[in-house]
Amino acid sequence: MKNTTKLLLVTSAVGFFATNVNLLTTEKAYATEVTPLTTNQQLAKPDLFPQDLSNQLAEGDPLASVGTGWTNKFKKSTQETAGKIRLTTQSNSLFAVGMDVKFQTGFKLDEEIAGEFFSTPGWEKYVTGTIERFDTMLPINKTVKIEKLFSPTKGERMFYDKDSKSLMYQSPAYLFSGTQYVNVDMFIDLATWHTHTKRLVERKPFYKFSVTTQSTDTWFNPSWGAAETALTIDYEDSWIENKVKPSNIKTDDDKEFSGVAKQDNSNQHDSIFTGELYINGTLVKNRIPLDKNGKWSTNIGSLANSGDEISFRVVANEREENGNGIMNIRYSELVYYTIGDSLPYLKWEVEAPTLQQLFDGETAIFGTMPRQNKQNNRTYNLLITVNGYELSNKEINGTSGEFAESLMDTSLVKGDTVTAQIFGHEKGFFDKKSKIVKVVVQENQDGQENWDHWTVTKPSLTTPNIGDYAISGNVPLQNKFNGRTYEIVATLNNKEIGRRNISSLGGDFMIALSKKEEDLISLKEKDKVAVHVIGHEKDEKDKKSSVVTETVKDNTGYAQWKVNQPTIQEKIEADTTTIDIEIPEQNLSFGRNYDFNLAVDGVIVHTQADLPAETVSVTLETALLEDQVVTAEIVGHQPAREDKVSEQDSVTVIAKDTHAEWEVNTPTIAEITLGDTSASVTSPEQDLTKERTYEVELMLNGKPLTTQTINSAETIAIDLTSFDLAAEDIVSATIIGHEADHDDKRSKTVETIVIAKETPTQSRFVQGYWQSFGLVYEGEIDNDSWTLDNPEAIRKVVRIINDKEETQSSVDAFNTNWYNPDRYSGYQFILSNTMLGQLTVGDFTLVMDVYIDDQLAATTPLNPTNSMRSGATHTKYEQLEQTVINYNFIKPVILNNQPGFTVTKNNSSAKLKIVNKYWSDEAAYGLVFDGFIPADVRLPSTGHDKNLIVTDNSGAVVFTKEILESVETNWEIAMDIPLENVFQATIPRAFSDESMYTYRIKVTDTDGSVLIEGTLNTK
Known part of the structure; x- marks a missing residue:
């Protein structure tokens, strides 16, 4: 078998399984039909008996059948490519046929293919192949191309016969003929046909083909003496209609x-x-x-x-x-869901198949498979035997349908015994099996192909019950001769409710009780249900089976059915809003369901469906009053029958003794700080019924302090001046409720811890100033609650914070007692040149963390003061010079009322590049500038002068220094700068206030020409 597509080749000499083979449904305008389940499962290759038949199966050679004077058989039936079907047949006459005779070979295609294909104009161009036969004059073989046989209208030709629905080959006339043969190798290109016409063939489990050859002087019957084959083809987006997509559930x-x-x-x-x-x-x-x-x-x-x-x-x-x-x-395929527990293994039974009666000479075995239980992933297989030998043993899908199994190059004879049995499998358990169905092959002495001997067997009817939505039953095996077909017809009260086509194999049927476009209706008592089978044979009068009738009876025990009474709780007191009711077990058979009703003084206040058999609580919208009557009942429903109501249970509401349920609500107590003169206690809403009153009891460290009257929803202040409270003391409050003739009740106790009085933290930033080693800060941070007499127990950590509130660096401050000799509240810290030179561009402020005995006591910014000063030159911190450290331009500023600084970089357009700017440690000098002239300015290594010129705000020169010597240093920064381009300019302290003076460097050659000139000021 050429395996060019996903298909299963099954012929009449090869077993095939099919569910829902009668896919065509004749639906009346007032009937809906239910078709059994379908499957597209590919079948495994069977183990046929005897062994040599297995080899033939792979070639797909089906049976040769007789009955017309000819033997016919398929030599090959495949789908050569995706959509091109190949049918190769061989027909031989069994005896000499005489003089001046013709014969005809008919190919009957599956009705779904034939209906679409042969109704297409120009279908002939999709059929090709060859026919081999004897020459009409000479005893030699002759081969004719099929495509040339569609044009002739007489003589040797091919055509479609609408009466027999067969593709016919008609041979030429033979003047004298002995034994004849005809071999056909035909291709039907359905893929190209589909592409050209956009037509589709209905999807089926398999497609049947048959061939038969007869003399032209007899009426052509395509169903008798024919050889059959079948193709199972399962793929999408082809000439076959796509599958209906299944659902989930x-x-x-x-x-x-x-x-x-x-x-x-x-x-x-x-x-x-x-x-x-x-x-x-x-x-x-x-x-x-x-x-x-x-x-x-x-x-x-x-x-x-x-x-x-x-x-x-x-x-x-x-x-x-x-x-x-x-x-x-x-x-679509069915999807399944099991409610609760599935059918247990011990109760699971495997249903038996059926076998069609077999006759002498037949090569195919037919039967039906019933629906099986598919819970717990149960699977099934069907075993067929002949005379005790296994013919096939194949997996089936457990849904109702038909099966066929064939013998290869052999046939059944009278007296052979054929059996069928279904085996069920469940993981972890022994297999179960159905009863064995047995058929003994008979001789067709009665001539059942004869219309007069044909009997249509009546169906069986599943007992109809009240509330059923469908009529179901089983059609037994029917007479299969002459291509006879059948219908099952169902009536309700003498009116047809639906019918559906069935094959001669019969099988289960189900016809919905529905009118077109309406919901399902259900059977009622005394409805009359009837079913019968109609048989059809071409050109013959239909035959009917006897009618099976049943009247719908009450088999539900409706008359004896009793709705069990609910039980209300024994005592119900006034003011109740929740009632407990015990719901009893009920009879759930026959679709019965129940509603629960609760009424107060005859008015239903609550309804609930399908309550479980347990005690349930019902909450009322309104509290019950004394002397009201609460009743409960259950209403039972059964489809198509009148409701039944249980006996009522009733309880009268009594006066409520609420003391047991009374709860004194818990008070709240406000925080108490050391030094407070009173405690604030608040009572929530309290129950004032029964003339109840309340007091609040105040306790200190578990010992009673005082008791005072308090009303519902009231806040009172309890005097504390006569009590000696200390920090960490526990003050508690409890409300005591009083009711006449009853014991007092107490609320839960609430507590608060007396907290020490908070003292503010004072932060004073006193001064900041530049030193040659960095920026120095001094100030004070203090809190009256802190112990600051031991500098070893105090740690002050200063953090540099960027504008994203991220800590960039930190440094420990020195503890000082400059501001109070008894307290180390002062601090001094230095932001070193190294630390400042490593910062990125941005704005920075300072935060101080104070630790006492390794515990964080406070985190506070450095707050400037009005008396703040900043070194010897300036009186305000923000007036400090901008200093340069490792290319970082550091400018002290006030940010958000806090001392801080900004970091910027050299102006790219500046003629002179500043690396460092700082205050000299020498008394005579002030500012020092370390810098360089860009390398692209080429200075001769000798013969040039660098001159420092200082001018005041009027432009008058107040200081000059000629010939600044080169400095042999890179200031700890690697620079690719010639040594002659580097300079250091030192400004006398008298002229170091940048706000009053301008500093310039002018470089000249030996002729006095200016090579470059620029300003050093960074302000």
Whole structure:
């Protein structure tokens, strides 16, 4: 077998399984039909008996059959490519056929393919191949191309015969003919046909083909003496219609079921999609709408019980007729859900298959498979034997349908015994098996192909019950000769409610009780249900079985059914808003469900459905009053029957003794700080019924202090001046409730801890000034509650904070007692040149963390004071010069009323680059500038002068220094600068106030020409 696509080749000499083989549904305007389950499962290659038949199976050679004077068989039936079907047949006459004779070979294609394909104009161009036969004059073989045989209208030709629905080959006339043969090798290119015409063939589990050859002087019967084959083809987006997509199924309460089955019409006949829901295989909901996103939901109420199997499938109702004149209904695969526990292993039974009666000479075995229990992932296989030898043993999907199994190059003979048995498997348990069904091969002495001997066997009818939504039963095996077909017809009260097509194999049926576009209806008592089978044979009068009738009876025990009474709690007191009711067990058979009603003085105040058998609490909107009467009852519902009501239980409301339930609500007490003169206690709302009164008891460290009257929802102040309180003392308050003739009740006790009085932290930044080694800060931070007499126990940490509130660096301050000889509240710290030179560009402030005995006591900014000074030159911190350290321009500023500084970089356009600027330690000098002239200014190593010129604000020169010598240093920074470009300029202290003086460096050559001139001021 050429395995070019995903397909399974099955012929009439090879076993095939199919569920829902009767996919075509004849739907009346007032009937909805239920089609059994479908599957697209590929089948495993069977072990056939005898052994040599297994080898033939791989080649796909089916049986040769007789009955017309010819033997016919398929030599090959495959799908050569994705959509090109190949049928290779061989037909031989069994005896000399005489003089001046013709013969005809008919190919009957599956009705779904034939209906669409042969209704297409120009279908002939998609059929090719060859026919081999004897020459009409000479005893030699002759081969004819099929595509040349469609043009002739007489003589040797090929054509489609609408009466027999067969593709016919008619041979030429033979003047004299002995034994004849005809070999056909035919290709039907359905893929190209689909591409050209956009037509689709209805999806089926398999597609059947047959071939038969007869003399032209007899009426052509395509069903008798034919060899059959079948192809199972399973892939999407081809000439075969795409599958209906299945849904998922979910529920939160085992009543409301929902899912999503998103559909589209790509490569499908245009359809309307709805859903069907089943309980244990019985339809209970149909025409469930799917929205544009495929979402659906439906509520089954109390129809299902624990252990029931819920299943759902999508139904596609096609909008237009196909080429065969039928508007098909298609179905998705079923999805399953089990309510509660599944059917236990001990109660699980495997249902038996059926076998069609077999006759002498037949090579195919047919039968039906019933629906099986699929809970707990149970699986099944079907075993077929002939005379005790295994013919096949194949997995089946457990849904109802048909099967076929064939013998290869052999046939059954009278007296052979054929058996069928289904085995069930559940993981962790021994297999279970059905009863063995046995058929003994008979001789067809009665001539059952004869219309007069044909009997249509009556169906069986499942006992109809009140509330059923469908009529179901089983059609037994029927007469299979002459291509006979059958229908099962159901009536309700003498009116037809639905019918559906069935094959001669019969099988289970289910016909929904529904009128078109309406919801399902249910059976009522005394409804009359009837079913019968109609048989059809071409050009013959239909035959009917006898009618099976049953009247719907009450088999539910309705008359004996009693709704059990609920029980209200024994005592109900006034002011009650919650009532406990004991709900008894109820009978849930036959779809029964229950509502609970609670009434006060005859008025229903609460209704609830499907309460569990347990004690439930009902909360009322209004509190009960003395002498009101509370009643409870349960209403039982059964489909199609009148409701039943339980006996009522009633309780009269009595006066309430509320002391036991009375609770004294807990007070609140405000915080108490050392030095407070009173304690503030607040009582919440209290119960004032029964003339109840209240007092508050105040205690100190567990010992009573005082008791005072307090009202509901009142705050009082209790005097503390006569009590000696200390920090960390515990003050507690309890409310005592009094009711006449009853013991006092006490609230819960609340406590507060007396806290020490908080003292503010004082921070004074006194001064800041530049030194050659960095920026120095001095000040004081103090709190009266701190112990600051031991400098070793005090640690002050200063943190440099950027504008993102991030700590960039930190330094410990020195403790000083400059401001109070008895307290080390003062501090001095230095931000070193190294620390300042490592900062990035930005604004920075300072925060101080104070630790006493390694415990953080406070975190505070450095607060400037009005008397703050800043070194010898300036009186204000913000007037301090901008200093340069490692290219960082550091300018002291006040930020957010805090001392801080900004960091910037050299102006890229500056003629002179400043590396460092600082105060000299020598008394005679003030500012010092370390810098360089950019390397792109080439200075001769000799023969140039660097001159320092200081001018005041009027422009008058107040100081000059000629010939600044080069400094052999890189100031700890690697610079690719010639030594002659480096300089150091020292400004006398008298001229070091940048606000009053300007500093310039002028570089000249030996001729006095200016090479470069620039300003040093950074302010």
